[in-house]
Amino acid sequence: MNIQKLPKKQGLYDPAFEKDNCGVGFIAHMKGHKSHEIVRQGLDLLNRLEHRGACGSDPLTGDGAGILIQIPHEFFKSECAKLKIELPEAGRYGTGLVFFPKDDRAEKLMKIFEEVTIREGLEMLGWRKVPVDNTQIGVVAAQVEPDMRQIFIGAGNIEDREVFERKLYVVRKQAGQAIRASGLAELYESYYICSLSCKTFIYKGQLMAPQVGRYFLDLSDPLLKTGLALVHSRYSTNTFPSWGRAQPMRMIAHNGEINTIRGNKNWMEARESMFETDLFDDVAKVVPVIPPGGSDSADFDQALEFLVQSGRSLPHAVMMMIPEPWSGHETMDDDKRSFFEFHASLMEPWDGPASITFTDGDVIGAVLDRNGLRPSRYIVTKDDYVIMASEVGVLPIDEANIAKKGRLQPGKMFFVDLKEGRIISDREIKSQLAAQNPYKEWLRECQVNLENLPVPENKTEAPIADLLTQQIAFGYTTEDLKLIMAPMIGTGMEATGSMGNDAALAVRSEKPQMLFNYFKQLFAQVTNPAIDSIREELVMSMEVTLGKERNLLAESPEHCRKLKIKHPLLTPDDFEKIKALDQEDIKTKTFSLLFPVAEGEAGMNGVLENLCADVSEAITEGFTILILSDRGVDESHASVPSLLAVGAVHHHLLRERTRTQVGLVVETGEAREMMHFALLIGYGAGAIYPYLAYETVASIIREKIYVEDIDLDRGIENFISSTRKGLFKIIAKMGISTIQSYRGAQIFEAVGLNESVISRFFTGTPSRISGVGLEILAQEVQARHRNAYERGKVIRPMLDPGGQYYWRRGEEKHMLDPTMIGMLQHATRSNDYQLFKKFSKISDEQNTRDCTLRGLFKFKKFNPIPLEEVEPISAITKRFCTGAMSIGSISREAHETLAIAMNRLGGKSNTGEGGEDSVRYTPDPNGDSRRSKIKQVASGRFGVSSYYLTNADELQIKIAQGAKPGEGGQLPGHKVSEYIAKIRHSTPGVGLISPPPHHDIYSIEDLQQLIFDLHNSNPNAEVSVKLVAEAGVGTIAAGVSKARAEGVLISGHDGGTGASPQTSIKHAGLPWELGLSETQQVLVLNDLRGRIRVQVDGQLKSGRDVVMGALLGADEFGFSTAPLVALGCILMRKCHLNTCSVGIATQDPELRKKFNGTPEAVVNFFNFIAEEVREL
Known part of the structure; x- marks a missing residue:
């Protein structure tokens, strides 16, 4: 029996798509006074958040609810005495609730846990079966109800409580690895460790909010006392029971969604090879930091816990993961801005709408995302209680007893230190952290700002002589110039169109396609909002840093020794500056993406394999910025698609655990519109130099086609400005505010690429219908190359008209063309069903068939029935x-x-x-x-x-x-x-x-x-x-x-x-x-x-x-x-x-x-x- 019923990936369903939103809240006594009343009020608070949770087909099975409290020593001591378990004094033992399957595996898993505990030098005190009343939970929840066990572990000879807490963290991680290695159980599926701490304890499960207090009998005992109670009521988009996905997590309760989670996890995994700290005897014992199978909330909690156990304070770690918007904040204190800018060199934000409440048992607080997209309101009473929740009215408070009330501001932190017995303001806590190191001086001494570098006198690249040929080779069309680029050049705005996209999908098209066209943007809907990129521009940022990352667990001037770039779209001068870089720890090297065009797939694959080997070697040689360039296409050489090269290098280095040691720059003739730039960044590029796009802009301005009189500098500026706005809009669609978080987040779905391409170059990207492989991609590159170099020998070379946005005879197939339109109008106006049948036959057997997925479907044959039936x-x-x-x-x-x-x-x-x-x-x-x-x-x-x-x-x-x-x-x-x-x-x-x-x-x-x-x-x-x-x-x-x-x-x-x-x-x-x-x-x-x-x-x-x-x-x-x-x-x-x-x-x-x-x-x-x- 397992403790969750979450189906495996099947059909088009993938458990990775699961979402959840929630109600969160806490109550604490500011002076740390413990009482059972706080437990009772915490449960009342939770009950009043019931409407923010949900249930599915079974009205008595909730999506999950729980409560986190300080360890109730008096109560546990009393209960353990009944079991003849002698507990030491408070703080000298750790405990936690563990979910085991209700079968004979439970005893074996407990044995593994005990062996790990002893191996780590701690004392195994015993187990307690947690008493529950399951008579009032739903049938679905009851079917996978776990065996609830509470473990008690003694500190042994460890005197320091923080050292002991860290050792318990190691035990939990090691126990999880040992259980997984045994093959007896899988995390979340058949076991789950709710917590293991000498400070806090969690009661949670697949319950509705009002069921928590009745289900866990401990919670009704007056001896069970705490100074804080953190609660959570979950609203999942599924109805599959999963006891381990309930919250609170070990340090947080989360209402919201981390939109950049795929990239955050990839980057964290890539950093693991550089972890060094004296706080663990072997840091390898606690990696992977983020085990597979968790929700975004669980993954955030794992990362936060790791940062805290590795030596940072809880508010410090929270500020690293959910920073304030600082880059465009002109009135922010310099020291605080420097703190955020320094830490941006260490890791990217975990971006998305989030209200996160957090505690380690000594402090409790909350932080709101930079857009303020989750409600968080607080009340401070005159008798020293602090209440925070997703809404007001969660507890009945006499107005006369209210000392202060308010709402949490975007990007701000609400923080209560129970040891000091006071609320520490956002300003004070951040000022303290900003002053702990001379971040401003470190940035001034070590960070390299691209804007401040001189432009090299000797430019390395001459203007392109055969512009038209290059444009054809890279797939430019007249539509690209007229409909996409010209409005960008002339107005500095995105091109606008109307009606729908009835052109063929890339995988169904008979025309050679750019690799970019096989991808579709994902976007936020319902479970988290898209962001208004115009009105929210102040909290959005295009700044990126390029170069080598250092050990995440330390801080030094060298950690910010990186190149700072204001915007990922490089100007010609910017690119020349980067190519000329040869400083300590900031050195560039260029890699060609060209292959002999006659060799087709074999040549392209060979270049990709060599490229991956060469970039690995470059890292060992000390290069920290790698330039992938497709410049130099000629009659005998074509280029690997830039997106394929970026994906290949990015994922190769992720697999080698060296990705964080370099930044990637792409010099490409392919990219010329927002989607192209977004894809390159989304799959790992830090900056892009679209040299052919700039040459094309210059040509359009010089020849005065499609735009009014405009000078070259203004045209380039408008092109970059419109791209910036377009990129903001694309990342905002997904609820993301910073391009740094978007980099490597892979927020796309592939439509028409096969599994070998996805697994090798775009690992983790949804691609649910398979499609073309490397062979076809190479053939499409060859076809464009032939159009540029071979056809040009026979007829005067000219750009393909395009036909993607408008129907053009002989070009891209559309579902409606002039003949079809006329036929449909004549049929409907004359009430001619036979003519309509001709229309639908052409539509079904030609246009729809050649353009859509449903065009590939065929009906199974069955015996017909009379039409009158x-x-x-x-x-x-x-x-x-x-x-x-x-x-x-x-x-x-x-x-x-x-x-x-x-x-x-x-x-x-x-x-x-x-x-x-x-x-x-x-x-x-x-x-x-x-x-x-x-x-x-x-x-x-x-x-x-x-x-x-x-x-x-x-x-x-x-x-x-x-x-x-x-x-x-x-x-x-x-x-x-x-x-x-x-x-x-x-x-x-x-x-x-x-x-x-x-x-x-x-x-x-x-x-x-x-x-x-x-x-x-x-x-x-x-x-x-x-x-x-x-x-x-x-x-x-x-x-x-x-x-x-x-x-x-x-x-x-x-x-x-x-x-x-x-x-x-x-x-x-x-x-x-x-x-x-x-x-x-x-x-x-x-x-x-x-x-x-x-x-x-x-x-x-x-x-x-x-x-x-x-x-x-x-x-x-x-x-x-x-x-x-x-x-x-x-x-x-x-x-x-x-x-x-x-x-x-x-x-x-x-x-x-x-x-x-x-x-x-x-x-x-x-x-x-x-x-x-x-x-x-």
């Missing part, structure tokens, strides 16, 4: 919805026509996030209704009112949108007419941008609150939540179900938009086939599928699309682009410009007169779809 059209159309296209993004005429059509069909139209005119709530004289059944509530709350909410059949909370997940909707000012402004309660002519997060949804329990509020606003309406497909979306959907939503919508990456950055349209989100399948599988695994309705949308155009969606788990189906085409849309992709020539996506009165769409055409389209579904 199949569900009628009228029943099927009730499952159809139109997408959330707001009035404003499309015209009033188009919006109302869609509503009329869907109401005639019995389906549902969706307002989108722009509100709805109340006159539409009254039916027309002919009986038609222009009222949308689905009313959307988005982050901007545009048009949302009580009247709006009460006139809905369904209220949809928009968390994300397929074309731009992690970002808010945007409506350009020229589309905000007086009518639109009136509906949206805004000002005419002023552009509207919804913030990326809902400012009342920072976690899953906040979503639950909004769902509750919406149910109360309209008890007759169901509530649904709109998500976008990504790795882990099934886990989020399970959390949505537990939050009591009736529906969840999974949108594909190819959904449409009225306006969005081009990089988001192209590179964010995943195909709905993956997201929907994962959602179905996870909901079934959690026994939640029967509680929620699942909808899917994203380029649905035929009956086959609907049936495929149904087979993968959908109950309802959303359509946006196809109904617009039926209304007259010709996919000009000018929606954001207000120049739609058919009157659909415009607010221009003259252009709106050209609208000639009819409800009948939309009705015909959906009836055709339904009839195809019946036939299939």
